[in-house]
Amino acid sequence: MAKGIRDKVAILGMGCSKFGERWDMNAEDLMVEAYVEALGDAGIETKQIDAAWLGTAIEEQHVGKSAVPLAVALRLPYIPVTRVENFCATGTEAFRGAVYAVASGAADIALALGVEKLKDTGYGGLPQRGRGTLPNMTWPNASAPGYFAQLAAAYRAKHGSAPEDLKRAMAHVSVKSHDNGGRNAKAHLRNKITIDTVLNSPMIAEPLGLYDCCGVSDGAACAIVTTPEIARSLGKRDLVSVKALQVSVSNGTEAQHNSWDGSYFATTRIAATRAYQEAGIAKPREEISLIEVHDCFSVTELVTMEDLHISAEGRAIHDILDGFYDADGTIPCQIDGGLKCFGHPIGASGLRMIYEMYLQMQGRAGERQRKDMPRLGLTHNLGGFPHQNVCSISIVGRYEG
Amino acid sequence: MTFGILAFGAYIPRLRLQRKAIADAHGWFNAALKGQGKGERAIANWDEDAVTMAVEAARDCLTGQDASRVEAVQMASTTFPFLDRLNSGVVAEALNLGQDLATADAGQTQRAATSVLMTALRGGPATLVLASDKRPVKAASPLEMTAGDGAAALLVGAGRPVATLLASATRTADFVDHYRTPESEFDYQWEERWIRDAGYMPLVPPVVKACLAKAGLGPEAVTRFCMPAVLAKVANSVAKAAGIPDAAVADNLHAVCGETGAAHPLVMLVAALEEAKPGETIMVVGFGQGADVLLFEVTDAIADLPARLGVKGHLARRKEEANYSKFLAFNDTIAMERGMRAEADKQTALSALWRNRATVTAFVGGRCTQCGTLQFPKTRVCVNPNCTAIDTQVPEPFAAKTGTINSYTADRLTYSPDPPACYGMIQFEEGGRWMMDFTDVDEKDLAVGQPMRMMFRVKDMDSQRGFRRYFWKAAPAAVTETSGRA
Structure with missing residues (x-):
């Protein structure tokens, strides 16, 4: 395996817009909102940025194709700007582009910005869109919850879990x-709910009810990265550095080969193993202090706890009900509210997760700040469907170099 | 080698609309409908049409037959989904019969199927004769009560027939009991008593007699008399006028199915063949701007025909539907607010459809000749993680395979004409799997491991361009113990 990028790149500044139904904002306005915060946090000027990556997934609903919208919105000075899209891993892919640019020496300071404007469709849920000429002819007329809901059926069948226990x-x-x-x-969503709220909510896709599904939100998030040396030269202390960045993409095995049983994410297991290796983590359950995972649906978060090798296989139900992942538990999961409540503007989500890690590791997370400042945090995105997807994992932590 | 009917099959859609539901809805407006609110009529699911029903009837007919011997496909219908695209060509592609095939569509009259059958029985290529109809009906019309949706299939050719043609006769008369034009959309019908007194009674018996005369048989020789006629006792009156014993008059399936339009003479013939013993004589009548009469003798070979669902088995594969508004919605009889999600563009790239016709229409996947792995669709690189050989796959038909549910859901968010949309991963025991739509399934019956069979259905309707695309869906495999001929 390659040496990896551990500690080669540090976060210089980050920003995140408010997520939610931003009826008064265009995507460009959201980009600026996140960028202004990040720029102020980094303490630099726009002209110091050498390269930029724009992550957005459903561009036909807002800015359209290419990287031009980011360059125009921020008036970037004719630098290389690249637009990336990789389902819900889009934000993390933008981050990966910027981090790799810095790690390679091609850029001293690079920008990653993810944005999505999902609330201009006229209806709830994700926008309907084509899936390609041939898939349109052969794929089911499915929704995202319908695909992810199937994890529950397969998980129950594999582990013999009672439907009510899983639910x-x-x-x-x-x-x-x-x-x-x-x-x-x-x-986006700040209301408290009870177990009964979830259990009694209208059914969306069996067995996922309304409250098993994350918010569909507008928002943007942004990271400015550089080398630890440059960060220090700019007067930064308490650096947060990138320990690992891994992406695993389905190759059709789950969709077409009977070796996959439908109850887990093959990509997540592989990406997690590689990420721990890159970060030098031997025992994730003991070494990781905080996780933000792709809880597009409650059942996704549940099985992901096992796929990240933190809960033993078949034990996620117990860890979850024991409070292991609660805000005051051993390894909090979604301490910022997650996709479920912070919201899920697709292109921004991966960067939003890293933003939370960055705040928590600098003691800047306000009333949700962990008492023991987290040392190592993992973020996880899962784009596509359980049977065919893109998984990205990043591990960031305090820089001790 | 004898020429005749080598095999038969049928298809009746699973949903049976209770006529009482229609009567309850419209009795306030047309009191005459109240008296007709008895029994049930077969209604196509939203994703069924004359083409998909013909495919199912053909598959039923070809049970245990060597499909490669089919040399021609002729399809009769008055409700072809395409006015200018060969409908029998879609059926042939779905049946994976290959291109070395003669095909033709015949329509425009309720006796289209009997006319096609008569021609096919003259000798010549082994022909799959298909008849299928899904008639459009106006709300509160008499036809809404009496019509049913369904299809029948006969394999005609040389071999060891289950029935041979003794004689046939035909007459043409431009008797307009009803008509439908592209402009009118629905049937317009004249008075039933006139149709009986000036139509059936003077027109049919002479043709029956002519047919019997050609066969050199007396009317008492007919053991089963199959003549579709909605008006009560018309078939009995025609039989009586021709001297055929009343006991020979076959049930027109009104109580359990309804009249399946141009398909109905063959549906009744198949139902008769399912019950007939060797040596029996079956007469079939097609009526519409004249009459066709065919007389068959059932042979000993009928005892050896492999089990199939037929009319009887499909009638047993049944779900009562008391929701009349669902029938109206399925057929676009009322303007439903389908929601913004239904506005998604369903355009089909015809060039891509042609290129991928084996995958999409025939449901043919691949088998890797290097590692043996079955996979759908067929691709350049083998999916087996331990193989990944390039250009090693040969075609592998999946349509006849039974799969099992690996995962499933019932989705109320996505647009479906019949929510919830049920779909999931179907896994084939010998290898291969696909995430696919389910059809003819109830949410409560979904379970991991449930066996599912493949059915050819409408995938999407493109309302912008009037196109409809077809693909295969999974339906519960265990349907019924009843079989048309066991």
């Missing part, structure tokens, strides 16, 4: 995220 653990996931979102002024 209760899924409900706990959502209740926990609403509790956390209530302590986050930038979160």
Whole structure:
């Protein structure tokens, strides 16, 4: 395996817009909102940025194609700007582009910005869109919850879990995220709910009810990265550095080969193993202090706990119900509210997760700040569907070089 | 080698609309409908049409037959989904019959199927004769009560027939009992008593007699008399006028199915063949701007025909539907607010459809000749993680395979004409899997491991361009113990 990028790149500044139904904002306005915060945090000027990456997934709903919208919105000075899209891993892919540019020496300071404007469709849920000429002819007329809901059927069949036990653990996931979102002024959903709220909510896609599904939000998030040396030369202390960045992409095995049983994410397991290796982590359950995972649906978060090798296989239900992942638990998961309540502007989500890690590791997370300042944090995105997806994992931590 | 009917099959859609539901809805307006609110009529699911029903009837007919011997496909219908695209060509592609095939569509009359059958029985290529109809009906019309949706299939050719043609006769008369034009959309019908007194009674018996005369048989020889006629006792009156015993008059399936339009003479013939013993004589009548009469003798070979669902089995594969508004919505009889999600563009790239016709229309996947792995769709690189050989796959048909549910959901968010949309991962035991739509399934019956069979259905309707695309869906495999001929 390659040496990896551990500690080669540090975060110079970050910003995140408020997520939610931003009826008064264009995507460009959201970009500027996140960027102004990041620029101020980094303490630099626009002209110091050498290269930029724009991450956005459903561009046909807002800015259209290419990297031009970012360059125009921020008036970037004719630098290389690249637009990336990789389903829900889009934000982390933008981050990866910027981090790799710095690690390679091609750029001293690079920008990653993710944005999505999802609320201009006229209806709730994600926008309907084509999937390609041939998939349109052969794929089911499915929705995102319908694809992810199937994890539950396969998980129950594999582990013999009672439907009500699984549903209760899924409900706990959502209740926990609403509790956390209530302590986050930038979160889309800030109301507290109970287990019964989740269990009694209208069915969306069996067995996922309304409260098993994350918010569909507008928002943007932004990171400015550089080398630890440059960061220090700019007067930065308490650096947060990148320990690992891994992406694993389905190659059709899950969709077409009977070796996959439908109850887990093959990509997440592989990306997690590689990320721990790159970061030098031997025992994730003991070494990781904080995680932000892709809780697009409660059941996704549940099985992801196992795929990240933190809960043992078949034990996620128990860890969740025991409060292991609660804000005051051993490894808090979605301490900022997660996709569920912070919201899910697709292109921004990966960067939003890293933003939370960055705040927590600098003691700047306000009323949701962990008492023991986290040392190592993992973020995880899962784009596509359980049977065919893109998984990205990043590990960031305090720089001790 | 004898020429005749080598095999038969049928298809009746699973949903049975209770006529009482229609009567309850419209009795306030048309009191005459109240008296007709008995029994049930077969209604196509939203994703079924004359083409998909013909495919199912053909598959039923070809049970245990060597499909490669089919040399021609002729399809009769008055409700072809395409006015200018060969409908029998879609059916042939779905059946994966290859291109070395003669095909033709025949329509425009309720006796289209009997006319096609008569021609096919003259000898010549082994022909799959298909008849299928899904008639459009106006709300509160008599036809809404009496019509049913369905299809039948006969394999005609040389071999060891289950029935041979003794004689046939035909007459043409421009008797307009009803008509439909592209402008009118629905049938317009004249008075039923006139149709009986000036139509059936003077027109049919002479043709029956002519047919019997050609066969050199007396009317008492007919053991089963299959003549579709909605008006009560018309078939009995025609039989009586021709001297055919009343006991021979076959049930027109009004109580359990309804009249399946141009398909109905063949549906009744198949139902008769399912019950008939060797040596029996079956007469079939097609009526519409004249009459066709065919007389068959059932042979000993009928005892050896492999089990199939047929009319009887499909009638047993049944779900009562008491929701009349669902029928109206399925057929666009009322303007439903389908929601913004239904506005998604369903355009089909015809060039891509042609290129991928084996995958999409025939449901043919691949088998890797290097590692043996079955996969769908067929691709350049083998999906087996331990193989990944390039250009090693040969075509592997999946349509006849039974799969099992690996994962599933019932989705109320996505647009479906019949929510919830049920779909999931179907896994084939010998290899291969695909995430696909389910059809003819109830949410409560979904379970991991449930066996599912493949059915050819409408995938999407492109309302902007009037196109409809087809693909295969998974439906519960265990349907019924009843079989049309066991």
